[in-house]
Structure formats: C-alpha cells, structure tokens
Amino acid sequence: MDLALTDADLAFQAEVREFIDTYWPEDVRRARATSSRFEESRGHSPEVRRWIDALNERGWAVPNWPQAWGGTDWNPTQKYIWDKETAKAECPQLSAFGARMLAPVLYTWGTDAQKNEFLPKIREERMIWCQGYSEPGAGSDLAGLATRAVREGDEYVVNGTKLWTSGAHVADWMFCLVRTESGGKKQEGISFVLIDMKTPGITVNPVYILGGIHSVNEVELKDVRVPVENLVGEENKGWTYAKGLLTHERTGIAGVARSEVQLARLKRIAQDTGMDGGSLWDDAAFRTRVTELEVELEALSVTELRVLAQVAQGGAPGPESSILKIRGTEIGQAIAMMTIEAFGYYGMPYPEQTLIDNEGPIGNPYVMPTMKGMLYGRASSIFGGSNEIQKNIISKAVLGL
Amino acid sequence: MDFSLSEEQTLLKDSLERFIQNDYDFDTRRKVMAGEEGFSRENWKQFAELGWLAVPFAEEDGGIGGGALELMIVMEQLGRGLVVEPYLATVILAGGALKYAGNEAQKGAYLGAIIEGSKMGALAFAEPQSRFNLADVATTATADGDGYVLSGHKAVVLGGPSADFFVVSARTSGGPRDADGITLFLVDGDAAGLSRRDYPTVDGLRASEVTLEGVKVGADAVLGTVGGGHAVLEQVIDEATLAVGAEAVGGMEVCYKDTVEYSKQRVQFGQPIGKFQVLQHRMVDMFMEYEQAKSMMYLAAMRLDEGYGAVAKKAVSGFKVQVGKSGRFVGQQAVQLHGGMGMTEELNIGHYFKRLTMIDTTFGNADFHLKRYGAI
Ligand SMILES: Cc1cc2nc3c(=O)[nH]c(=O)nc-3n(C[C@H](O)[C@H](O)[C@H](O)COP(=O)(O)OP(=O)(O)OC[C@H]3O[C@@H](n4cnc5c(N)ncnc54)[C@H](O)[C@@H]3O)c2cc1C
Ligand SMILES: Cc1cc2nc3c(=O)[nH]c(=O)nc-3n(C[C@H](O)[C@H](O)[C@H](O)COP(=O)(O)OP(=O)(O)OC[C@H]3O[C@@H](n4cnc5c(N)ncnc54)[C@H](O)[C@@H]3O)c2cc1C
DSSP states (O other), X not given: OOOOOOHHHHHHHHHHHHHHHHXXXXXXXXXXXXXXXXXXXXXOOXXXXXXXXXXXXXXXXXXXXXXXXXXXXXXXXXXHHHHHHHHXXXXXXXXXXXXIIIHHHXXXXXXXXXXXXXXXXXXXXXXXXXXXXXXXXXXXSGGGOOOEEEEETTXXXXXXXXXXXXXXXXXXXXXEEEESOOSSOTTTTXXXXXXXXXXXXXXXXXXXXXXXXXXXXXXXXXXXXXEGGGEESSTTBHHHHHHHHHHHHHHHHHOHHHHHHHHHXXXXXXXXXXXXXXXXXXXXXXXXXXXXXXXXXXXXXXXHHHHHHHHHTSSOOOTTHHHHHHHHHHHHHHHHHXXXXXXXXXXXXXXXXXXXXXXXXXXXXXXXXXXXXXXXXXXGGTSSSOHHHHHHHIIIIITOO | OOOOOOHHHHHHHHHHHHHHHHXXXXXXXXXXXXXXXXXXXXXXXXXXXXXXXXXXXXXXXXXXXXXXXXXXXXXXXXXXXXXXXXXXXXXXXXXXXXXXXXXXXXXXXXXXXXXXXXXXXXXXXXXXXXXXXXXXXXXXXXXXXXXXXXXXXXXXXXXXXXXXXXXXEEESSSOTTOSTTEEEEEEETTOTTEEEEEEEBTTSOEEEEEEEEEEEEOGGGEXXXXXXXXXXXXXXXXXXXXHHHHXXXXXXXXXXXXXXXXXXXXXXXXXXGGGSHHHHHHHHHHHHHHHXXXXXXXXXXXXXXXXXXXXXXXXXXXXXXXXXXXXXXXXXXXXXXXXXXXXXXXXSHHHXXXXXXXHHHTTOOHHHHHHHHHHO
C-alpha cells in the first residue's frame, strides 16, 4: 500500500496541467462555471469543441478505452491524475452516454462493423447518443419494459414509449432496450438495439424538470424500422449488456472529483459571504458542517480508489460500486444544498435568462448555476438505479440477504 | 391546556380550505404565476372580501384583531395551496411594521388600504452584506431639513415588484451593526431616486433589488421612533418567521400525504411501491417530522399570543430550527419517492420541495436560530 507519486507521475501531472492550461484556460473555465445556462441544454461552444479536438489530437479523448480504439496506455495512477486534474479545471467531458456507457458495450460485444462505424465518431464527439431504457411503466423495474421489436425480414419494427430520455432532443442516435420475446423470465427476451433518431416514426416530446430545465424527454416510437445489423450482441441477451453498462454508469455518477471542486467552491463562497462584519466561513456552526462533508468526501474518495485499483487488476467494478453511487450522490446533494444555504437570501433569485444576459447576475454569479445544479442533482439519487435500488443490490449481492 | 380551535378560528380555517380546494388548483396557480405580475389581482380582491387581509390588524384600525394563532391558521392553509399572492410581504411584513410602529395618521393612510386590498407593500430590511442580522444596516438616512435622504441597496425584497410602498430600514446613527440607530421609513414606490430590479424567485414568488439613491422623505415618513427601528423589526420578523414556518407545515402535510397516496398507486416489480418496507419507514419519518414541526408551530404561536418577550422569541427560534430540518427532509423525500415524476415541473411535489428549501433560509437558517435559541 502506497499513496506517494513517483517522479514519473509528477512529470506526467505537469504535462497534463500544461495541456489543460493551454486548451481549457482559466478565463474559459470561469465563464462556463458561472454560466446560468444549464449544461446539457447549451450545446457545444467553440471553446468546448476546441478542447475536444485537442483531446483527440493528443490521443487523450478516451483514456479508459482499449488502446486499439484510441485508449491510452496509462497506468491507474496516471488515469487518476488525469481525472483529478481535469475535474479540478472543470474540463468538459465527452457526452457520457456515448463515451462512458455505450462504448464499453460496443467494444466488448459489438460487431466489427459497429465498432468501426460508431467508436471513432463517439471518440470525436461527432455523434451524440441518448439512452432509451426507462419507460412510463418501467423505472426501477427496468426489466418490466414493454417497448416491442418485431422482426420483419431484415428489420425490427419497434413500437413503444421511452420516458426520461436525457438529451433525446439533441441526440443523433439512441441505444435502446426493446422486448423481442415475451413469456418466460422478464429479464430474458430483451434486446439491445441502436436506433438512428432520424428514422421515421420517432417523436421527441420535451419533459421539463424543476427550474424549467429541458434535459429529459418522452420518445414515442411508432413502427420504427431498425435494420437487424443494429442489434448489439445476441437477440434476447440485451439485459446482460445493459447491466454491464449500468455498473459503468454507477461509478461515473459518484462524482468524487466534481464534489471536491464544488466543496472548494463552497468554501470560497462562504469566505466571500458577509456575516456580522466577518465572513460566513468564520461561523463555527457552518464551518463544522462543511468540514463534516469534507471528511465524508475524503472517505469516499479512498473507497473509489480501492474500487479503481480492483478494476485495474482486471475485471469490471462489482456491486461495491453501488457504495460510490449512493454516498457520492448524497454528498453531492449535500454540498449543493449547503451552497444554496451559504447564499442566504440570494439563493432565491431565479431571473429569466434574458435578464441575466442584459443586466448581469443578481448577487453572486454562482447562484444560478448552483441552483440549477442543486435542482437537477435531486435526480442523481433517482436515476442510474435509485439509491434505494442500490441498497437492495448491496444487501443482496454483498451481504447475501 | 387546549389545542383545539375556537369557533371563529375554525371558520377562518374553513374559508381558506375552501378557497384552496375550489379556486387554487395547481393549474390555476401555474397560470397565475406565468402572468406579468406573477400573482392574481382577482385573487387578492377575493382575499380582501373574505377578510383575510384584515386578520392581524386591530379592530379600531379596521381589522379583525387576530393574533399569532390566526396568522398561523391562514399561513398553514396558504402553504398547503402553495399560494403565490404576496400575503407575507404586504400583510405580515409591511403591515406588521405599520401595526407595531405606525402612528394614527400612518395607520389611517395605509392599513385601511391594505385591508381593502387597494395597496400592497413590502419590507426592505435585508442587504447584500447583512445575511440574517437585522441590525446589519448600511443604508443611510441623513437628516435634511425637516426630513431625511436615504441611500443604499436593499436585497431580495419579497413582494417588491408589486409594492405601492416600502418600509425601509436605514441607519440614522451608530456603527455598522449597532441595534440602536436604525430607523424605519415609509417610502413611496414611485419616490424619486428609488429604483428596483424585479425578478421571479426559484420558489415561484417575485422579489426586487431595491436601490435608493438620495431618496428624499419628510419627517412624517418615520415609522416609530428615530433610532428605535430594530425592536420593531425583530418583532415583525418573528411573526413572519412563524408565518413562513406555518406555510412550511402546510406544505409538508401535502408532501407526505401525496407521497403516501402515490406509493399506493405506483406499481413496480409487480406491487405498489408502498409495499416496500424501506419506503414505508421513510414515509413514517416524513409523517413524524411533520407532526414534530406542527407541535413547535403551536408552541410558537401560543407563546407569541401570550406576549412578546424572551419566551416567545425562543419558541419562534425553536420552531424555525425544527421546521427548517423537517421541511427539507420531507421535501427531499417526497421528490425521491416520486422518482422521476417528483422532478417534473408538471407535478406539484417538486414545487413544494423548492419552497420548503427556500423557507429554511428565510429569516434565518437553522444555524442562526439554534444560536439565538441557545442565547436566550
Ligand atoms: C433527470 C433524469 C434523467 C434521466 N435520464 C434517463 C436516461 O437518459 N435514460 C433512461 O433510460 N432513463 C433516464 N432516467 C430515468 C431513471 O432511470 C428513472 O427515473 C429511475 O430508474 C427511477 O424510475 P421511476 O422514475 O419510474 O421511479 P420508480 O421506479 O417509480 O421509483 C419511485 C420510488 O420508489 C423506490 N423504489 C422502487 N422500487 C423499489 C424497491 N424495490 N425497493 C425500494 N424502493 C423502491 C425508488 O427508489 C423511488 O424512490 C432519468 C431520470 C431523471 C429524473
Ligand atoms: C432491556 C429489555 C427489556 C425487556 N423487557 C421485556 C418485558 O418486560 N416483557 C417482555 O415480554 N419482553 C421484554 N423484552 C423483550 C422485547 O419485547 C423483545 O426484545 C422485542 O419484542 C424484540 O424481540 P427480539 O429481541 O426477539 O428481537 P427480534 O424480534 O428478533 O428483532 C431483531 C431485530 O429485527 C427487527 N425486526 C423484527 N421484525 C421486523 C419486521 N417485521 N420489520 C422490520 N424489522 C423487524 C427488530 O426491530 C430488531 O431490530 C425486553 C427486551 C429488552 C432488551
């Protein structure tokens, strides 16, 4: 057991920092962090595009992929350094649905044609994906999904309704779970298909969430014809692939590095917030609560390192990754709530975007992004398998109950 | 000891309940909020006709002489309906300052108009640096002939956009955070030198940043005694704290009941999710938080009605600590147990969650009131 960085690690860290400072410089960082536009609905600015192009040129776009598809040869420490540094600078990430969730499924189970067609575009962020799993009747009970795909010649004909589909309104493609066989166990008979969002028969209806944010949608599929070559893996085996993918989704959701950034920001905001002639940071009660969060976060950060080390020695993250998801989202939510609390009365203003554009923010420039993040963040304990479901998984798979 | 309502109190409660039930469903609220002013003048007229705007004012001022209990009854119901009309701002905050500090002429000019619904007001007490400290007043009032000149920035003034007049706290003497030397002024909404930047709040209300640049007022604009405004503010804010707390209790009631109902309807894994014990216990916790907050609400209202002093202040702070914690928990869990539905704009639950969250920091968060409670 050893936590120290070697000279080689330190040199790598310096290289990473220089890269970030060049392509994602301080002023761009701040502009994005204080933007009152919600991240998922604001698309790719020229700065984000430039960053992603630079990543691809340098070969650093998808460190975790196999090297054959553009991954790096970094050891776990280097990956850790990369994650930490990019999180600290709040560098934009490739859309998670493509790069973090679908890609592992494709490079593990996809056909050569699928890999060649999709992986480079995902890596370059030239094809945006959405995840069509949940349905009105199939939330936590995902295997209860009812969208049907019936084979007709070389095509599947898909009918059904997907709900809560993040980014469907901007996505080029959707990876989708469909029922290809009924009867039997409900986990069997599910297939994993890739659907071009331009296919006739697809209607995307916005679903607005708290704060007026448009990030999720209802996707209606009516006689949508999908070529059979867009089936991933074997028919009726989709559940296996989807589950593998969900484990990747869970570790991503932990957001330790992001929480560290938010916690540091919370402290700065508390230092800048006046209270009784001094600052809020001088208030023992507030400071104690922030510090408690910091200790919890540190514990989680080490737990995450342990999971990553396990992954590095081969194998996917196990049911332990549920810990990351549960604690990570709880801590993230608590930090967001405390930041809102730090703003005091200035947590309340929620002006129209045009007013902000014309007259600037009201109070601290971080209020709007924090509020939107706080509201959206309530969903983090609901999606990706709710925290209750995660606890069911731990009690079953780890505790043997 | 008696926790039951009197006949008049029951009638008051019933009239509010009926209004919420029949005239203030969630769609109506949404439409009202989308309008220019963010609330309905029609509703306001109805509030006046039903006598609700008269509740806390003395009979000789045209009111019905209600106390803290009556305010609690009104606000608990307004909280259940998540009502956005500026009752708190006009009746409890601006009206409260007039009630406690106004002279006959001032009461005559404003209270009657508030009660009949023809004037709205707002209390401009917070400032960018003040956080929850009512004595932290940097806005200045400088003597000028017979009157005063006011300059400063008042932050997040609830009900500011619709206010015909403001009650403004300003420093006439003393150091930056001295309780002495704060004076309350009545300032007309269209006074020269007063400007406002209006905006919606995240929980569906409207507020303003109010800037005062050399606003001239006469000596008759002084509300109460010169330099003695802090004590008035403290009492008004304590009453308002009871009021938003009661609003939160009303909101919590809807949250826990709706969640229980939803858990009986929503089926996953072949059964209503209400069958899962972990959710049952969570809903029991929500219920218990609601009941605990309600107990502290009764205590605070009764203590305030016994007379304003240390005992009442302590009870109000205790209530605010409890309601802050309970409201957050109940709001968050209501969202969580509704799953994705709880996150939508379309369903009421998320809107209660937002209001409950903001009530926690209105008039002092739990840290603030714990400290105050411990110090009394
Ligand atoms: C902002 C947002 C973005 C999303 N993005 C996507 C997306 O891109 N693609 C996609 O496919 N889906 C997406 N989802 C859907 C998400 O995965 C579901 O909301 C989630 O699976 C929960 O399902 P549900 O909303 O139907 O809640 P339900 O399953 O109805 O759950 C309601 C409550 O019951 C609890 N519960 C359910 N079953 C049990 C049990 N057995 N034991 C204990 N408690 C239980 C839950 O934990 C929850 O608290 C998104 C959701 C949100 C809110
Ligand atoms: C100090 C002490 C004094 C006592 N005095 C008396 C007495 O004077 N007279 C008398 O008759 N008995 C007495 N008892 C016994 C007491 O009533 C039992 O201990 C109690 O009923 C729990 O039963 P158990 O110990 O068998 O635990 P179990 O019933 O085995 O419970 C073990 C754990 O499982 C939980 N659990 C059990 N069922 C459920 C469920 N359906 N859902 C969720 N959780 C569940 C329990 O909450 C507990 O945490 C006493 C016990 C103690 C410790």
